[in-house]
Amino acid sequence: MIRAALFQMTTGIDPHVNAEAIAAAVTKAREGGAAMLFTPEMSGLLDRDRARARASIRSEQDDVVLAAARDAARRHGVWVHLGSLAIAREDGKWANRAFVIDDAGEIRARYDKIHMFDVNLASGETWRESSAYTPGDAVVTVETPVGRLGLAICYDVRFPALFEALGRARCDVIAIPAAFTVPTGKAHWHLLQRARAVEASAYVLSAAQCGTHDDGRETYGHSLAVDPWGDVLLDMGGEGANVAFVDIDAERIAQVRAQLPSLANRRVIAG
Incomplete structure (x- = not known):
């Protein structure tokens, strides 16, 4: 068993x-015996006012949050996944x-988000991630x-x-840090996280933003840990920043893949 910590922010x-x-x-992660801490999407800054945000967005070399996370990881001997x-x-873009x-x-490792959140929700919320x-x-x-x-x-x-590609890579764990809106979270959050765990026969760890933020937005919370069978092992609820723990069992991954070898049975379908 390896213990992981999720930070809901x-x-x-x-x-x-x-x-x-x-x-x-x-x-807190170190005190709780975790080998690795997972944080949400946009852990360092969440500001829908892009003119104001621009003053705080820096290069990797100058980012205060990245520097603080690296220093804390070194001091405490804990791996950290900064959700983003x-x-x-x-080139001047973000x-x-x-x-x-x-x-x-x-x-x-570094990963730049591939799919941009460009939506018009029935609630009236409009988001254009690709504009910035x-x-x-x-x-x-990794x-x-x-x-x-x-x-x-x-x-x-x-x-x-x-997730097809991550499944082919035989990932043991997939991290899906998030800042889900409340309407989309209520409709799809648990469903999608569980589906991705089942598809990949892997643990899914999803540290999430929660509550009402300084910029006025509300996020759904419910940081989740889901096992390879799709069982929810941890749900941190919709309110309150906190650190919680989950144990990752490599034997559980092997058991699920032996029972239901969907990764081995997968075939490429021509379009």
Whole structure:
């Protein structure tokens, strides 16, 4: 068994405050015996006012949240999956980028969110992620203490092709950090997380944003851990920032794949 920690956050508009919260969560993860901490999408800054946000979005080298997470990981000997940060690219555009940091504070993997959240919801909410962020184009996996980890971010969960690729890579765990809206969360959050775990015969760990944020938005919360059979092992509810724990059992992955060898039986269907 390997213990993982999930950090459910209500990220605000001040990166320094958010950096302190993440560093404190790393401490709690270590105290709880976790080998790795998972944080939500946009852990460092959540601000729908893009003119205001621009003043806080930095390159990797200058990002205070990334620096704080790396330092905390090194000091406490804990791996950290930063669900994502808003990062300024060299071309002047932004990336919604995840980081996997090892227990020496080194960056082991990066993943730029592939699918942009461009929607008009019946609630009246309108989101155009592509107007500020450049999508990624690479499937990313990395070896970690919890096993081979596949990376996705939030809206990616709705696109099966990415998870087909992660399944082919035989991921043990898939991270789907999120800042789900309340209407879409109520309708689809649990359904999609469980489906992705079953499809890949893998654990799904989904640290999420929750509650009412400084910029006025509301997010759904319910950070989840789902096992390879689709059973929900952890649901952190819709309110309250906190750290919670789940144990990853490699034998459970093997048992499910032996019972229902969907990865081995998979065939490529010509379109």
